[in-house]
Amino acid sequence: MLNGLYVMDPNRFDDVYGPQAREAIERHLTIASPLLTADRVTPDVLADLDVLVTGWGAPKLDADLLAAAPRLSLVLYGAGSIKGMVTPEMWARGVRVTSAATANAEPVAEFALSQILYALKHGWRYVLAARAAAATAPRGPEIGAYDAVVGLVSLGATGRATARLLAHHHLDVQAYDPYADPAQAAELGVRLVGLKELFATSDVVSLHSPLTPETQRLVGTELLESMKPDATLINTARGGLVDEAALVDVLGRRTDLFAVLDVTDPEPPVAGSPLFTMPNIVVTPHVAGSLGHERRRHGQAMAEELARYVAGEPLLYEITESALALRA
Template sequence: MNPSLKNSSPTQAVLALSAHALDAAYGPDGLERLRALTKLTATITPAETWREHRDALACAEVIFSGWEAPLMDAEFLDATPNLRAVFYAAGSVRSFVTEEFWRRGIRLANAAAMNAIPVAEYATAALILGLKHVWHYSRAGRAMHSTRAQLPAPATAYRSTIGLISYGAIARLVRERLRSYDLQVLVYDPFLSAADAAQDDMRKADSLDELFATADAISLHTPHLPETEGLIRKPHLEAMRPGAFFLNTARGQIVDEAALIDVLQRRPDLSAVLDVTHPEPPAPDSPLHTLPNVILTPHLAGSIGPECQRMGQAMLDEFERYRDGQPLRWELTPARAAQMA
């Protein structure tokens, strides 16, 4: 048992998030469990109305949150003097965590690992369909009123090469799901050693140039950081193999979008599935809406619908570990948070 909570009254908790996040990540079952685990003193939706709940926040020891969490700056933290931990039922914490938050020693756990699961499922499915050139045959067949459309490159996943750009939580799950296929995996990540890549039955690419020129299908998993904006440039895209496939489930800002459009216009043999763009959605007059070799999806790779409840339940599980003095599974440090998208 956590010494600070042993033999004490129930932990005083507050929910602060958007109404949509409350319903999606927690829902009736999550709220019932939360009330059984804590003394829930306030549900603040929308979160920016927190100033109307100062009495509850002044006593709150933990906050459960999700999308559209309140900005936890000095003003907010001065209003929560007893706050010890935040459990965030979503992925990126960049929108609400501040330097002041870390300075006050508040613990933070998030559900990025849960959100990674549906992204990896989406990416794996898209990569296999991309290697089979499903979108090429679909559009060509529709235009020809025939299923006999031709493509120079072989339509197969067998012994093809998949390239993974960055090897974080999502890419690791993708790699695991690809083990049932007879193919090779090439990875580019400057923080991954060749030995560690080999341990996961992959070969490390020495450069992005090598990966783009070698892989038959490429999946982008790089976090959006100042140093990664525009990481994927025209020379990379122009080097793609005939019939190659590009997938982005990371962030649109990581790709030079004008260069991507230009290359796809000139290379109808290539295909791209873009679950993220910049801006999002693309401008109404963007060629991404009309290019026949582009498939746009509305940022749906991450948790949607019932999948969101996995994130809320994970944070309730994490609170139980916190309450019982056990190590937290999903706790973030400042350094780890800085590397996340």
């Protein structure tokens, strides 16, 4: 048996590593210590450690920790981005890391699907208009979901998961992703187009890109101005993808446009932000990702990765140093 250790935020531990995931993990690992937080990890509990099981609140895998854990060979990270945990020393040591980021794509895609379909019915528009008028909102020229054009910005894990869900509806799905495999896009039923074309021709644009120097404030005045009449922008990815000053300006002038923002920059928005009061913007508090027991997908994914590791099989969700640079 390999030796393991649970180290993470105790407030999220049971949500991620529920009873079934822990039972599966402990078939392969001897867990001699109770759950620890990162600040309570000491050299004595690291000396014989083979596999670190973690998630939100993970310890930094710096030189000191690695020196105290000479046997550490695998990290199971039951959350999304590992950037705050990994170090050059860890990569140099050859410690392998696998992440539940792909599992987190599922609830984000589910939320994106709900907002895309709701946008095509003008749902939020009617809710806000009725509340402002304290009366039933007058009906407008709704687009409807049949044959509507949906544009996805990025076909990473979340974009692909969203495309798979959209495939169950009679929609015309297109995507912008300069790194996408055309064959994979075709298999998903997605047409690849340029970014300008996507914004100019989509009834709903849904953002799924990582935040990188190249994508910072990707969506600015020019793209927003080019959107079709009555189009909707949905952002469940990263707030920094959108130039929010430009968004407020353009949507202040083009009241036919609408935006659903589950992420903002900064997050949450500053007090008094027009994002909270504009009649054609709705802000949700970063709820698209895994919440509560939805996070048990993460723990289950990590339990399955551990079983593959013990069996000498390839890991499905392993993250390499080179691949990390492309992730949010």
